[in-house]
Amino acid sequence: MFRRSHVALVAACAVFAACGSESNDDADKGADTNKAAEGGGGGDPIKIGFLSDCEGAFGSFFEPTASGANLALIKYAGAKPAGEKPTDGVTGATIAGKPVEIVGYGCADDTADKAIEETRRLMEQEDADVLIGPLSGDEGIAVANYAKEHPDKTFVNGIAGAQDSTLKVQAPNFFRFHPDGAQWSAGLGDYAYNELGWKNAAIIGDDYSFPYTSLAGFVAEFCAIGGQIPKRVWAPLGEEDYSSYISQIPEDVDGLYVGIGGSGLISFIKQYEEQRGRVDTERMLGNVFWDDPLVLKEVGKSLVGGVTSAMTAADSDSPEVAAYIQGLKDNYGDEIAGAGPSVFTYGYYTGMTALIKALEAVGGDVADQSKLQAELAKTTLSGDEAPWGDVKLDSNRQAVSNVFLKKIVEDTTGDGVPDVQTFARVNEVDQTFNGAFSADTPAPDRDNPKCEAGEAPPWVGKAEDVSFAKK
Amino acid sequence: MNPIVSTKRFSWPALIVVVALAAIAPLLVSDFFLNSILTKALWLGIAAASLIFLAAYAGMVSLGQVGIYGIAGMAYANLVLADGGAGAAWNPYLALIGALVIATVVGLGFGWIAARSEGIYFLMITLAFSVLVYYFFSQVTGLSGFGGINSVDLPGVVGSPETDPVPRYFLTLVVAVLVFLGLGALSRTAFGLGMQGVRDEPARMRALGFDVTRHRTLAFGVAAFVAGVAGVLSVFYNTRITPGSINLAQTIDVLIVAVIGGLYRLEGAWVGALTYALIDNYSREWVPEVGNVLGPARFNTLIGVLFLIIVLASPGGLIGIWDSLMAKVRTPRRAPAPKPVPQTIE
Incomplete structure (x- = not known):
């Protein structure tokens, strides 16, 4: 005989079961509404999933990334913003006469696991045909692997910069329309060796994957044309006291390439100044973190003369860039437009633009996506589609594009x-x-790539001078 | 003495009903729900169960469980064929055993050190262990690959989860039930009773001739084995493992799951894990926008608020709420025993 508590527990289980099936009903209902939308529009809607980070280290870029993707829909698919915030979505978008629906603005937290859970939610529960995203490196590798397991869907990278997601994973349905983290450093090795006359250089960076990749771009180019890297110093991420790492930097090198980011860079610059008297920027190069507005505000005066590189240039005076920024401003206001030149907004913008172009070319056919994938592989961007420089893809479906060298x-x-x-x-x-x-080749890490002389990348010695009017 | 823990047995009929429901779940729910909610809740529950086992029966609240399951997961992923990592390409079953042995041995070794401390010091030393494991795998890229280890080879019994998630679900379910029954049975053996004695009165147990440190070390070793099982299952679930899978946030999440479910009853692990998975997944759609305070991007706020409510209103977690409701509903046939107060861990 059951005791009363047993009966009660059984009842609880029944309630749980009811909840379980209720959730299931909800999922079904969701599917029903989607079907209704299909019936109501001019043909089956094209469903796009959007994946970015709303938590974690890059959480503050959730709206800017969404604004980039939305702007492409507004410009090239006739969409209207559905609200003040980019993640409120868009309405009225059509591609090749078919309605476009953003099934969700997925929110990950810069870990690969969460990115995959959100990808699954968007692709399997919300039934998206195409995914645009994610935002950060490890997530990108995970999503590229997910793409490999789902060849019938198509994935366009947001702004995740890890080299591996296209170079090594090579999923035939994963496309990246912006340069990766190592490409962002292109041109600096050439500049250091040929313009500044460095023969050897030390590098210092935070001890995790993004600086490995970022510094790898410099090492590969600088060493290929004859430079030497006698010392690599890695400081743990989140370090506030860099003094012991600064003292490891040899005095007898021609230069130093700095790959420290965020608040760490501010501490590093202050402590470098204290320990070595001044920040000898004529002997220093920095990666993408150097022209971060916060860094400039805090320690910018010490950095004057320093050189860095990136795939966008905020001071560009080209009409395409002006139109792009104006588009963001008209739709989402000054704050969002202020982040327009950031790689985050721009990466999602070029990705979505390429996707729209390719969908247009295949008549919006998402039932058999092999056509869409073949079209994406040969899609190129130019003019307003990619205001900071033309983009084409290589055989790994990775962008070949330009980067800018900048001086503070x-x-x-x-x-x-x-x-x-x-x-x-x-x-x-x-x-x-x-x-x-x-x-x-081994993935970039503390010791890789090795410093080896070799054939210079084709762009060495061919950097084109540009001069944008002062803002 | 803590009667909630030591005297109350789970009810077989309830367990049978739950398991029967879980067994027919694949017929009732979508593949997505089966994967992202139920399978996740089951393996996360196993990780939380290893924590609850230590907390409830041995009085040790450990933050080291994620470190251990990270070691098991990473060991498995490195031993089989995968993208990144060592890629030793062992047979998956052999790798599974290897990973569990490694996790248990590391658990015993670390437990031997940690068992000498108590309370907050134990909490801190286990937290340090988890952080150490995280940084080890973040920085030794030879073992974790750039961005982790992807496309991990799975044992044949799991099949191909991308096309058919049901075998993986059943495997996880069976393992979860075995862990639940196994830990429950262990707690009623002489060793389990000794452990509870050590929890309540270490000095008296020592005076009686029990080796307190050895008891604690062994308890930690058992929990490490269970955490290792969860770690391997998490790799089956994700088909990948990255250093981000075992970071500090995950360490805290497992503790949150255990506290939400109830830190004094093993069942609480899965109740907490299911609650966590449901909130994690559906808060991104359901939660209305309230200024900048609440919104779909506020999963951590929601789970944090729930955590606070649970800690303040029912230290026994959701299971504790259930128990006290039942206690009120039931008409006492004899004079009610004094209401047991859940023991706080000092």
């Missing part, structure tokens, strides 16, 4: 914060650095 200069605008002046453009930067990186 004295303040000219009167706000007390040093300015960033773009002075050169490095064209046709490809992911392999002329074979230095391939599917068989």
Whole structure:
């Protein structure tokens, strides 16, 4: 005989079961509404899933990334913003006469596991045909692997910069329309060796995957043309006291490439100044973190003269860039437009633009996506579609595009914060650095790539001078 | 003495009903629900169960369980064929055994050190262990690959989860039931009773001739084995493992799951895990936008608020709420025993 508590527990289980099936009903209901939408529009809707980070280290870029993707829909698919915030969605988008639906703005937290859970939710529960995203490196590798297991769907990277997601995973249905983290450093090795006359350089960076990749781009290029890297110093991520790492940097090298990011960079610069008297920027290069507005505000004066590189240039005076920024401003206001030149907004913008172009070319056919994938592989972007430089894809479906070299200069605008002046453009930067990186080379880490002389990447010596009017 | 823990047995009929429901779940729910909610809740529950086992029966609240399951997961992923990592390409079953042995041995070794401390010091030393494991795998890229180990080879019994998630679900379910029954049975053996004695009165147990440190070490070893099982299952679930899978946030999440479910009853592990998985998944759609305070992007706020409510209103977790409801509903046939107060871990 059951005791009363047993009966009660059984009842509880029944309730649980009811809840379980209720959730199931909800899922079914969701499917029903989607079907209704299919009936109501002019044909089956094209369902796009959006994946970015709303938590974790990059959580603050959730809206900017969404604004980039939405802007492409607004410009090229006739969409209207559905609300003040980009993640409120868009309405009225059509591609090749078919309605477009963003099934969800997926929110991950910069870990691969969460990115995959959100990808599953968007692709399997919300039934998206195509995914645009994710935002950060490890997530990108995971989503590229997921793509490999789901060849019938198509994936366009958001702004995740890990080399491996295209170089090694090589999923035939995963496309990246922006340069990767190593490509962002292209041109600096050439500049250091040939312009600044460095023969050897030390590198220092945070001890995790993004700086490995970022510094790998510099090492591969600098060493290929004859430079030496006698010392690599890695400081744990989140370090606030860099003094012991600064003392490890040899004094007798020609230069130093700094790959420290965020608040760490601010501490590093302050402590470097204390320990070595001044920040000798003529002997220093920095990666993408150097022209971060916060860094410039805090320690910019010490950085004047320093050179860095990136795939966008905020000071560009081209009409395409102006139209792109204006588009963001008109739809989402000044704050979102202020993040327009960030790689985050721009990566999602170029990705979505390419996707729209390819969908248009295949007549919006998402039932058999092999056509869409073949079309994406040959899609190129130019003009308004990619205001900071034309994009085409290589055989790994990875962008070949240009990057900019920039110098931090004295303040000219009167706000007390040093300015960033773009002075050169490095064209046709490809992911392999002329074979230095391939599917068989070890992934960038503390010791890789090795410093080896070799064939110079094709862009060496061909950086094109640019001069944008001062803002 | 803690009567909630030591005297109350689970009810067989309830377990049978739950398992029967779980067994027919694949017919009732979508593949997505089966994967992302039920399978996840089951393996996360096993990880939380290893924590609850230590907390409830041995009085040790450990934050080291994620470190251990990270070691098991990483060991498995490195031993089989995969993208990244060592890629030793062992047979998956052999790798599974290898991973569990490694996790248990590391657990025993670390437990031997940690068992000498108590309370907050034990909490801190286990937290340090988890952080150490995380940084080890973040920085030794030879073992974790850049961005983790992907496309991990799975044993044949799991099949191909992308096309058919049901075998993996059943495997996880069977293992979860075995863990639940196994830990429950262990707690009623002489060793289990000794462990509870050590929990309540270590000095008296020592005076009686029990080797307190050895009891604690063995308890930690058992929990490490269970955490290792969860770690391997998490790799089956994700088909990958990255250092981010075992970071500090995950360490805290497992503790949250255990506390939400109830830190004093093994069942609580799965109740907490199911609650966690449901909130995690559906809060991104359901939660209305309230200024900048609440919204779909506020999963951590929601789970944090629930955590606070549970800690303040029912230290026994959701299971504790259920128990006290039942106690009120039931008409006492004899004079009610004094209401047991869940023991706080000091």
